Amino acid sequence: MVDAARPTAGGRHAATRVLSRNESSHSPSPDIVATVAASGREVNRYPDPACTGLTLALARRHGVEPDRVAVGAGSCALLQALFQLAGPGAPVVHAWRSFEYYPILAGQMGICSERVPLADDAHDLTAMADRITATTRLVVICNPNNPTGTLIGLDRLRAFLDRTPPTCLVALDEAYFEYVDEPVGTGGLGLCDTYPNLVVLRTFSKAYGLAGLRIGYLIGAPRIVASLRELSLPYAVSGPAQHAAVAALGIEEVLLARVRETIAERTRVRAALMADGFAVPASQANFVWLGLGEDAGPFGRWCARTGIELRAFDGDGIRVSIGSPSDNDALLAAAHQWRVPDAPELLTTGAVR
Structure with missing residues (x-):
């Protein structure tokens, strides 16, 4: 995906502060770097296709059986x-x-993407439940939501799941779960036993800082995992990637x-x-959202000219990743x-406030 705020030709320099990708701003832990270096001695061999060590480590971490854990090359x-x-x-x-x-995957799979508008920058679960029909096989809920950072509490999730037929799979995408600091943000894993x-x-x-190694996981019913x-x-x-993820679980407190x-x-x-x-909804992720509407593109270009790369959604808003203190300043x-x-940009775009 292309970052709309990336500078173009014509005198604009390349962005030096990348606040568009929701990456961890911290350098990798020395322990993880050492683990990756050591595992590099075996790159002439195929990796474990079952990700056995990591699957067992994740099962222990979350108190579930290994047959409820699926590991993939990133949660994507x-x-x-799941779309397949x-x-x-x-x-x-x-x-x-x-x-x-989500809509990109739907298009690739020949699936109809039913997009339900947000309400106050958050999921409208009542409207989403109303859109489920007898033929709906999947609902995806990003919590906290990307790009707005808003969070759905467990009570609302339970009410939604109670309305969802068992023939429809519900995927709770918790890529930013570790950044939640609200009491309601305990995560959806505890609901899996009640809702198979x-x-x-x-x-x-994100929180574990392994974006470049591409590794994610899913927890669900054994039949779905299989x-x-x-x-x-x-x-x-x-x-x-497998060794680094196991190492990251071992130093979780340091990373958290x-x-x-x-x-x-x-x-x-x-x-x-x-x-x-600026209007900024309360975020529970590692970014904040500026709902600038038609000013999103001009603001993204304004920041790009100062060497700051943001994620601009033209006509909608700006997602700003939280970086180092100096980048944030x-x-x-x-x-x-x-x-x-x-300001020159305001005069040229007419977006004077």
Whole structure:
């Protein structure tokens, strides 16, 4: 996917502060770097196709049997398999705006993408339940939602699942779960026993800082996991990725301390943006959302000219990843300048406030 705010030719320099991809701003832990380096000595061999060590580690971590854990090359690979399970012609319901990959996957699989508008930047679960029919085979809920960062509490999820027929699979995409600091954000794993049509996806790309290794996982009923394993490409998850993920689980407290630093920065950035007059919904992810509407594109280009790359959705809004304190300071300075009436970008676009 192309970042709309990336600078173009004509004198604009390439962005040096990348706040568009929701990556961890922290360098990899030395323990993980050492693990990857050691596993590199075996790259002449195929990796374990069953991801046995990681599957067992995840089963222990979450208190489930190993047959309830599926590992994939990023949670996107597992989402792709879920869309395959839904089958061509079966409508898939998801919120919009939400993760951009959902409608792309639907198009690839010949599936009708039923997009349900957000309500106040959050999932409208009542409207989503109303869209489910006898032919609906999959509903995807991104929680916290990407790109708005909003969170659905477990009570609302339970009410939604109570309305969902058992023939319809519900995929709870919790890629940003570790960044949730609200009491209601305990995650959906505890609901899987009550609702066997529920699966929960998580990733090592964000809080665990392994985006470059592409590794994610899913927890659900054994029958669903077995079907997903059958659809998986052989040897899709590399040996270094498997070893790094196991190592990350072993130093989870260290990594979650870094997450708390990101949460503190998220709070600071949101407060500063709101003080400058931006509307910023409360985020439970490692990014914040600016619902700028028609000003989204101009603001993205304005920041790109200062060397800051954001994720701009033209006509809708801007997603700002939380980066290092210095990167965040640069973003806040650019956003503050955007509010100055005589700023050059405002004069050329007519978007004076």
